[in-house]
Amino acid sequence: MWCYTPVNMTSSLSSPQAEILEFYKDFARKNQRAPSIREVASSLNREPSNIHYHLKHLEQLGLLVRTGGYRGVRLVSKSNKVIPLLGTVSCGEPISIFEETEEYVHVPENMLIDGHAYFALRAKGNSMINAGISDGDTLVIRKQTDIDDGDIAVVATGDPPFEAVTLKTVYHRKEALLLKPENDQLEPYIVKKGQIRGKLVGSIRTYGK
Known part of the structure; x- marks a missing residue:
C-alpha cells in the first residue's frame, strides 16, 4: 500500500x-x-x-x-496533523456513520485552519467522480452547519439515531436541500430532513500496488 x-x-x-x-x-x-x-x-x-x-x-x-x-x-510529512477517521460516507445512497472511533489519519497541515474542528471520512461510490472524488479516497471535512450553495458537504438525512450521511454538492431550497451528484448518469434530488455536518476541504488518494 x-x-x-x-x-x-x-x-x-x-x-x-x-x-x-x-x-x-x-x-x-x-x-x-x-x-x-x-x-x-x-x-x-x-x-x-x-x-x-x-x-x-x-x-x-x-x-x-x-x-x-x-x-x-x-x-510522512513533517507538516501533517492527525484527525479522527469517523467511518465511511456514501458518494451514492446515504449510509450510516459512527462518531466513535479509534482510527486516525494524517493530513497535510495546509488543509486545516486553526480554530476549526475536522474529521475524515472514507468515500464509497462514484457519484462525485466529476468533482475528482473516487471510491476509497480519504475526505477531509471541516465541521460546520452552514455552507454556500455549490459547496460539497456531508449531509445527514433521516431522524436520529437512524440518520445516514451522504456527500453531495448542496443547494438550499425552501425548507429543504437539493443534493446534486457530480456524475452525469445521476440526477439531483431533494431532502426535507437534511442537516449539514461539514464541508469538504480536501481529499487524499491512496494507491494500491
Missing part, C-alpha cells in the same frame, strides 16, 4: 537520503505506486543493501514508515 504526501526536505539529510526521498516522490507521481527496493537501487545505481540502510535512517528521522512487503514504504 502506498500513501504519498509531500515531504519537506531538511538540512539534516545526507545527499543519498535526499536523493532517495526525491526518487520516491517522483516515482509515485509518475506511476501512482511505490517503487520496489530493486527499482530504487537500479535507478540510482546503488546496491539494494545500501537502499535498505538509508531507508532505515529516513525512518528514524520520521520521514517515512516501512510497512512490510517489497513496496512497503509510506512517506
Whole structure:
C-alpha cells in the first residue's frame, strides 16, 4: 500500500537520503505506486543493501514508515496533523456513520485552519467522480452547519439515531436541500430532513500496488 504526501526536505539529510526521498516522490507521481527496493537501487545505481540502510535512517528521522512487503514504504510529512477517521460516507445512497472511533489519519497541515474542528471520512461510490472524488479516497471535512450553495458537504438525512450521511454538492431550497451528484448518469434530488455536518476541504488518494 502506498500513501504519498509531500515531504519537506531538511538540512539534516545526507545527499543519498535526499536523493532517495526525491526518487520516491517522483516515482509515485509518475506511476501512482511505490517503487520496489530493486527499482530504487537500479535507478540510482546503488546496491539494494545500501537502499535498505538509508531507508532505515529516513525512518528514524520520521520521514517515512516501512510497512512490510517489497513496496512497503509510506512517506510522512513533517507538516501533517492527525484527525479522527469517523467511518465511511456514501458518494451514492446515504449510509450510516459512527462518531466513535479509534482510527486516525494524517493530513497535510495546509488543509486545516486553526480554530476549526475536522474529521475524515472514507468515500464509497462514484457519484462525485466529476468533482475528482473516487471510491476509497480519504475526505477531509471541516465541521460546520452552514455552507454556500455549490459547496460539497456531508449531509445527514433521516431522524436520529437512524440518520445516514451522504456527500453531495448542496443547494438550499425552501425548507429543504437539493443534493446534486457530480456524475452525469445521476440526477439531483431533494431532502426535507437534511442537516449539514461539514464541508469538504480536501481529499487524499491512496494507491494500491
